[in-house]
Amino acid sequence: MDTSAARTYGVNEALVESVPLVAAAHSEGFAELYERTFPRVYAYVASLLRDRAAAEDVTSQAFERAYRKRRSYRPARGSTDAWLFGIARNAALDELRKRKRRAVLEVDPEDTASPTPEDHAELALRRETVRAALASLDAQERDLIALKFAGGLSNAEIARVLGMSESNAGTRLHRTITKLREACHE
Amino acid sequence: MSDQLAAIDDALEAGAADHHDPLTRELQELALALRADAPEADPDFQRRLRGRVEAGFPKPASSRRPRWRRFTTPAFATGLVVLPLVLIAVVASGGGQSDQGDTGGGGGGSATLESGGGDAGPALETPDRALGKAGGLGTADRAASSAHGDVLPPDGGFAPGQRNRKIERSIGLELEMPVDQMARVAEQVTTVTNRHGGFVLSSSVSTGEESAGGDFELRIPSAGLRPALRDLAALADVRTQTQTGRDVTREHVTAKDRLQAARAERRSLLRRLELATTDEEAEAIRRRLDIVAGEINGLRSQLRGLRLRTDYAVVTVSLLPKDGDSGGGAGGSFDDALGDAGDLLVGVAGVIVRALAVGLPLGLIALLGWLVGRAVRRRQRESALA
Numbered sequence: 326m327d328t329s330a331a332r333t334y335g336v337n338e339a340l341v342e343s344v345p346l347v348a349a350a351h352s353e354g355f356a357e358l359y360e361r362t363f364p365r366v367y368a369y370v371a372s373l374l375r376d377r378a379a380a381e382d383v384t385s386q387a388f389e390r391a392y393r394k395r396r397s398y399r400p401a402r403g404s405t406d407a408w409l410f411g412i413a414r415n416a417a418l419d420e421l422r423k424r425k426r427r428a429v430l431e432v433d434p435e436d437t438a439s440p441t442p443e444d445h446a447e448l449a450l451r452r453e454t455v456r457a458a459l460a461s462l463d464a465q466e467r468d469l470i471a472l473k474f475a476g477g478l479s480n481a482e483i484a485r486v487l488g489m490s491e492s493n494a495g496t497r498l499h500r501t502i503t504k505l506r507e508a509c510h511e
Numbered sequence: 512m513s514d515q516l517a518a519i520d521d522a523l524e525a526g527a528a529d530h531h532d533p534l535t536r537e538l539q540e541l542a543l544a545l546r547a548d549a550p551e552a553d554p555d556f557q558r559r560l561r562g563r564v565e566a567g568f569p570k571p572a573s574s575r576r577p578r579w580r581r582f583t584t585p586a587f588a589t590g591l592v593v594l595p596l597v598l599i600a601v602v603a604s605g606g607g608q609s610d611q612g613d614t615g616g617g618g619g620g621s622a623t624l625e626s627g628g629g630d631a632g633p634a635l636e637t638p639d640r641a642l643g644k645a646g647g648l649g650t651a652d653r654a655a656s657s658a659h660g661d662v663l664p665p666d667g668g669f670a671p672g673q674r675n676r677k678i679e680r681s682i683g684l685e686l687e688m689p690v691d692q693m694a695r696v697a698e699q700v701t702t703v704t705n706r707h708g709g710f711v712l713s714s715s716v717s718t719g720e721e722s723a724g725g726d727f728e729l730r731i732p733s734a735g736l737r738p739a740l741r742d743l744a745a746l747a748d749v750r751t752q753t754q755t756g757r758d759v760t761r762e763h764v765t766a767k768d769r770l771q772a773a774r775a776e777r778r779s780l781l782r783r784l785e786l787a788t789t790d791e792e793a794e795a796i797r798r799r800l801d802i803v804a805g806e807i808n809g810l811r812s813q814l815r816g817l818r819l820r821t822d823y824a825v826v827t828v829s830l831l832p833k834d835g836d837s838g839g840g841a842g843g844s845f846d847d848a849l850g851d852a853g854d855l856l857v858g859v860a861g862v863i864v865r866a867l868a869v870g871l872p873l874g875l876i877a878l879l880g881w882l883v884g885r886a887v888r889r890r891q892r893e894s895a896l897a
Contacts, residue, residue: 359564363557371550381556388560389568421895455544464896474545477523480516488889499512502519506541 355392358405363388365477366413372471373417383420387413407485410476414468414486458508466501473498589877597869677817679757680733680824682740688747690723690832696746697725700828703746707739708732709823716830725830730823743828750831763817770810777803 366387371380391412398408459467472483484494518535519542522528528539563569688696697716704711709731716725731739744752780800787793 356561356564359561363560364552367552367557368549371552377550377553380550381553384552384556385560385563388564392564392568415892418892418895422891451544452548455541455548459545468896470545474523474542475549477546479520495513495516499516502515502538502541505545506538509541 355395358391358409359388362406362409365475366409369410369471369476370413370417372475373414373468374420379420379424383416384413387416390416403485404482406478407482410472410478410482411486414472454509455505458505458511461508461511462501462505466504469494469498469501470505593870593873593877596873597866675760676758677760677763677821678733679759679820680736681755682736682824682826683751683753683829684740684743684826685750685752685829685831686743686747687750687831687833690718692747693723693725693830693832694718696830697727699746700727700729700743700830703739703742704729704731704826707735707742709735709739709826723830723832725828727826727828727830729826729828731826733822733824736824736826740826743826747830748833759817759821763814763821766810766813766817770807770814773803773807773810777807 363384367380367384370383370387371377374380374383387409391409394412398405402408459470462470469483469487472478472486473480478486480495480498481491483498484491487494489497515535515538518530518532519538522530522539522542523546526543528536528543530536530539686696693716697714701711701714704727709729712728712730714725714727717723777800780796780803784793784796784800787796
């Protein structure tokens with residue numbers, strides 16, 4: 326798993342500041358935004374869809390939509406990451422609705438990163454445990470987990486994407502992680 | 512809770528779970544495991560998408576939307592529906608007409624005449640906005656001299672709760688026109704009066720250059736007064752209009768009651784006359800009958816007079832030569848130009864106000880629809896996760 330600089334959590338805010346929001350209106354600024362966010366957007370979408378091909382389509386759609394709507398971005402409404410993930414989430418939900426993938430999502434999660442022979446047994450076991458615990462969550466809880474850990478968003482950004490208060494987002498996130506931990510022990 | 516969330520963020524940032532509390536450390540490890548398990552993209556896909564980003568997401572020529580398809584967007588369709596509605600509403604409003612049968616012949620301003628402040632009734636709007644075509648009509652001129660306040664009631668009743676009120680109405684109109692049009696206007700005054708079922712009681716017209724002018728005393732049925740005044744006002748510019756009204760319902764009712772009483776008395780006297788046993792008694796009854804018959808005749812006459820005065824309004828029309836106007840040429844004084852400009856501005860403002868009156872509610876409805884649509888779309892999207 327590549328934890329590149331793009332996923333250097335906690336530094337996101339600084340990166341957002343460093344990319345002038347107005348710059349997103351230009352192709353060069355948007356290219357920077359793409360480089361910075363692509364791995365996380367893809368990871369989030371793939372976590373939600375559990376289908377590599379669909380995740381690529383939706384990620385592509387999301388960036389294209391964001392590019393075409395880049396002039397509608399308003400800094401006062403939140404960070405570029407929150408804005409971009411909002412678009413990606415909408416595209417993913419549209420895809421889920423369109424393809425009726427909900428059943429697939431619930432019963433047949435694709436193994437998008439199977440353990441390689443080099444993986445240690447303990448690591449593989451822990452990964453399987455976590456995946457099994459994830460499968461016990463409902464779709465909204467998995468969405469929250471994906472936004473936080475695959476998307477790497479802050480709680481404030483998650484709140485922005487989901488249209489709720491930051492404290493509510495934090496509470497729900499804490500509750501979900503606790504539930505996930507308990508599911509790992511079962 | 513917030514401590515654990517902060518600890519999770521710390522672990523994600525540092526890439527290690529090192530909290531002293533075992534439970535929190537377990538959550539940190541779980542967070543790291545979740546992040547490590549996040550799906551990774553195919554490098555080929557990432558490279559292809561980067562290429563599209565750098566090219567500005569060019570659309571394949573085959574998928575480009577034909578230009579005419581732009582006209583099939585919901586926004587365009589909404590505009591296509593709303594715009595004609597606004598136009599129809601503006602046109603239907605007649606560029607300044609009210610629903611009281613106006614012709615809207617000119618400037619578009621309303622000519623509300625102020626009543627004299629009497630206690631007989633509220634100040635009422637003049638029936639005829641066409642009066643507003645009097646270009647130089649000043650406020651002072653417009654102020655009607657009304658002796659009793661009640662002028663011209665709107666259609667459908669003039670005193671809520673009371674029906675069949677009897678109102679004597681008297682209207683004075685001063686029409687201003689170029690001298691060379693005076694003969695034509697005088698002729699049209701008669702024509703309009705006849706058309707509305709009225710008659711000319713007296714008239715005098717002079718078309719000489721020095722003493723051009725005319726006076727008409729008309730009787731016009733009260734029921735058709737409003738359109739008649741509108742047509743009269745449309746004949747020329749209205750310099751002034753005065754309206755007076757007097758409520759004679761009480762006189763009418765009193766006379767009617769007295770007539771009924773007199774008739775009842777006459778019937779009673781006639782019965783007593785049949786039963787009279789002596790000549791003296793019969794003679795006394797006859798004398799009384801004569802008196803009562805006189806009263807009945809007088810009351811009938813009074814009622815007839817009242818009815819005539821209330822069924823027909825007295826309309827006085829004065830024709831006046833227009834000062835310094837030689838017949839409607841393109842020229843005119845600075846004051847005229849100023850007046851025309853003012854009228855034009857009032858007209859434009861009227862159209863804008865009407866357009867807003869129609870457009871704002873429609874806009875609000877459209878906004879509401881858009882908000883509802885957005886909420887529905889959001890709910891439908893969220894249902895994918897339900």
